[in-house]
Every structure is written in structure tokens, then in C-alpha cells.
Amino acid sequence: MTAPWRILSLPPIGREVVRGMFEPLGDAAEVVFPQTGDRAGLLAALPSADIVIADFARGFVLDAEAVAAARRLSFVQMPAVGVDRLDLAALTAAGVPVANAAGFNARGVAEWVLGAALALCRNLAWGDRAVRAGGWPQTEMGGRNPRELHDQRVGVVGFGAIGQETARLFAALGCTVSYWTRRRRPGAAATYRELDDxxxxxxxxxxxLPLTDGTRGLIGPERLALLPAGALLVNVARGGIAPDDAVLGALDSGRLAGAALDVFDREPLPPDHPLRSHEEVLLSPHTAGASVQSQLNLIAAVRDNVTAAVQGRDVQNIVNGVKPQVIRR
Known part of the structure; x- marks a missing residue:
């Protein structure tokens, strides 16, 4: 009798949720978890794992040391879009296919972007704080340059599933939408522009767009200085692409009139970080895609891909160029 596939599930996905996802596999798979919530627990659990459902919350990192410890590892499923918590080079060198959950939260993130842009355009968070503090800033609100969204030119940096859905929503409200990505998309419902343009x-x-060696610092001080005076920034990518210090500098200079940030260089954002007290910043704890619908999409994507691996079918959304058929070691 063939031994069951050993699926190691890392936090933060709940244990009962994971067990329920793979219950239909019966004796073909065994779901296990690290015995302790530290690095030692990860390294102890990896040698017997055939499949790893990775950690998207920055706790357990699959770096080169962890990959070397995972001698039986045949497949890694990231329950997120970003894979910057994985050593892709080490996994690729080991012949391990890595998949993400591309597109699972595209609508949720795009709606957050739209809501954040509306909040910045109309100073909603500032007005809320002022009224809660006992004020009635009716005149001041009118003097804070409120603007209607449809009259804004929107530029989207990155045109994957999230970027495309974001562009579609803004265009539906009458905005002029342009985009930049490393590979121009024929037939895109937005105008392609070179990044500086x-x-x-x-x-x-x-x-x-994803955080890679090529995108780290991409939207730094020099590029932020190219924006029209009084522009608005919405970042739902990863911290480090538009570094926090560069954003603060652009806000203080007036080049940026406001910013809505879901991601930061360091997460959690330190309690004394100046972004926390900046009047023109809307802050969010890396939860732009955390809708009920997107979480259901995520569970389905992880369940279906890991099930395909166990059953010998090709997996989807491979991000490291390894063949999509998972070969057990």
C-alpha cells in the first residue's frame, strides 16, 4: 500500500480549515502541522513533508536552509499571490514546483483600491477624525482640495489580475486609466505608458506588482518627484517597492497630497513610525484583499491545487518555471 502524501500546513490558516479541505482525499493524504511555532518547529517538520502549504504572514520562512532540510519536498503551495517569503532559487534548484493563488483576491483588492482612492479624494478619514475629536470642519473640508474621482488620471503600476481589475473599475467610473508593466498587454482596456511617463x-x-529584486525601490524619490503636484498614492503591492521614507518625503514636500498604504517596509508598522501620525495618510494592516469572498476563493484554490498534486494531475499557477506535474520523491 502506498504511504499517504504528507501535507505540512504552516500558519496562519487554521488547522480545522485545512483538515476539512483535504478530508475528501481520505487515506491518500495526511495533514500535519509544526509542533512548535518557532524556527525549530519548522525545521523539525520539514524532513517528512511531501507538500508544504506555506506561510503568507511572515512567520515561517522557507529559505535555503529550510529547503535543504525538506528532503522529500515535492510541491509548495503559497496561499497568497506574493512569494517573497520563499527562496525561489533554492526551490527551483531542488526541482520543486512552487504555485501561488494568483487572482484569488483580485476583485477584493481592486475594490479596496477604489475605496481608498475615493477616501483620499474626499478627505473622508481626515473629516472623520476631526468630527470625532469634537470639531465641525465644514469650511476646512472645502479647503482641502476635494476632487471627484472621475476627473482623475489613474496610473496602475503592475498589470496582473489585480492591476487589470483595478483599471476596469476606475474606467467604469469615467477615469482615464493608463498602466505600466514589464510586458505590454495587447488588447488591454487601458493605455500603456513607459513608467516615467x-x-x-x-x-x-x-x-x-510583486516584490522582486527588480522592483525593490522601483518607486523611489526620483520617480515620486515625477508625479504631478498634489498626486495621490495607493499602494497594495509590497513594502519596499515604494519605500516608506520616500513616500514620507513626497508627502512632506507636497508632491503627494495623500497616500493610502496597505503595505510597509516593515510589518507590523512600528508603533512610533511617523506614518502612523501623518494627517494625509490612510493606513491599513495589509488586509486589502481580506474579504469573505476572497478567503473562500483562496481556500478553493489551495484545496484544488494540492488535491491535483496528490492525484497526479498538473497543478496551476506555477511561478518558478518547474514542470506542473508533481513527482513524489
Missing amino acids: LMATSDILVVA
């Missing part, structure tokens, strides 16, 4: 022509800049 996009920066110079965007009243609202949306950052929605």
Missing part, C-alpha cells in the same frame, strides 16, 4: 501623467498612482 506614467508617473508624470497620474493624478492617482496605484502600485500593484
Whole structure:
């Protein structure tokens, strides 16, 4: 009798949720979890794992040391879009296919971007704080340059599933939408612009691309300085693409009139970080995609891909170029 596939599930997905996802596999799979919530617990659990459902919350990192410890590892499923918590080079060298959950939260993140842009355009968070503090800033609100969204030029940096859905929602409200990505998309429902041109022509800049060696610091001080005076920034990508210090500098100079940030260089954002007290910043704890619908999509994507691996079918959304048929070691 063939031994069951050993599926190691890392936090933060709840144990009962994971067990329920793979109950239909019966004796073909065994779901296990680290015995302790530290690095030692991860390294102890990896040698017997055939499949790993990775950690998207920055607790357990699959770096080169962890990959070397996972001698039986045949497949890694990231329950997120970003894979910056994995050593892709080490996994690729070991012949381990890595998949993400591309597109699971595209609508949820795009709606958050739209809501954040509306909040910035109309100073909603500032007005809320002022009224809660006992004020009635009716005149001041009118003096804070409120603007209607449809009249804004929107630039989207990154045109994957999230970028495309973001562009579609803004266009539906009458905005002029342009985009930049490393590979131009024929037939895109937005205008392609080179990155510096996009920066110079965007009243609202949306950052929605993965963090890689090539994108780290991509939207730094020099590029932020290209924005029209009084532009708005919405970042739902990863911290480090538009570094926090660069964003603060652009806010203080007036180049940026406001920013809505779901991601930061360091997470959690330190309690004394100046972004926490900046009047023109809307803050969010990396939860732009955390809708009920997106969580259901995520569970389905992870369940279906890991089930395909166990049953010998090709997996979807491979991100490291390894063949999508999972071969057990």
C-alpha cells in the first residue's frame, strides 16, 4: 500500500480549515502541522513533508536552509499571490514546483483600491477624525482640495489580475486609466505608458506588482518627484517597492497630497513610525484583499491545487518555471 502524501500546513490558516479541505482525499493524504511555532518547529517538520502549504504572514520562512532540510519536498503551495517569503532559487534548484493563488483576491483588492482612492479624494478619514475629536470642519473640508474621482488620471503600476481589475473599475467610473508593466498587454482596456511617463501623467498612482529584486525601490524619490503636484498614492503591492521614507518625503514636500498604504517596509508598522501620525495618510494592516469572498476563493484554490498534486494531475499557477506535474520523491 502506498504511504499517504504528507501535507505540512504552516500558519496562519487554521488547522480545522485545512483538515476539512483535504478530508475528501481520505487515506491518500495526511495533514500535519509544526509542533512548535518557532524556527525549530519548522525545521523539525520539514524532513517528512511531501507538500508544504506555506506561510503568507511572515512567520515561517522557507529559505535555503529550510529547503535543504525538506528532503522529500515535492510541491509548495503559497496561499497568497506574493512569494517573497520563499527562496525561489533554492526551490527551483531542488526541482520543486512552487504555485501561488494568483487572482484569488483580485476583485477584493481592486475594490479596496477604489475605496481608498475615493477616501483620499474626499478627505473622508481626515473629516472623520476631526468630527470625532469634537470639531465641525465644514469650511476646512472645502479647503482641502476635494476632487471627484472621475476627473482623475489613474496610473496602475503592475498589470496582473489585480492591476487589470483595478483599471476596469476606475474606467467604469469615467477615469482615464493608463498602466505600466514589464510586458505590454495587447488588447488591454487601458493605455500603456513607459513608467516615467506614467508617473508624470497620474493624478492617482496605484502600485500593484510583486516584490522582486527588480522592483525593490522601483518607486523611489526620483520617480515620486515625477508625479504631478498634489498626486495621490495607493499602494497594495509590497513594502519596499515604494519605500516608506520616500513616500514620507513626497508627502512632506507636497508632491503627494495623500497616500493610502496597505503595505510597509516593515510589518507590523512600528508603533512610533511617523506614518502612523501623518494627517494625509490612510493606513491599513495589509488586509486589502481580506474579504469573505476572497478567503473562500483562496481556500478553493489551495484545496484544488494540492488535491491535483496528490492525484497526479498538473497543478496551476506555477511561478518558478518547474514542470506542473508533481513527482513524489
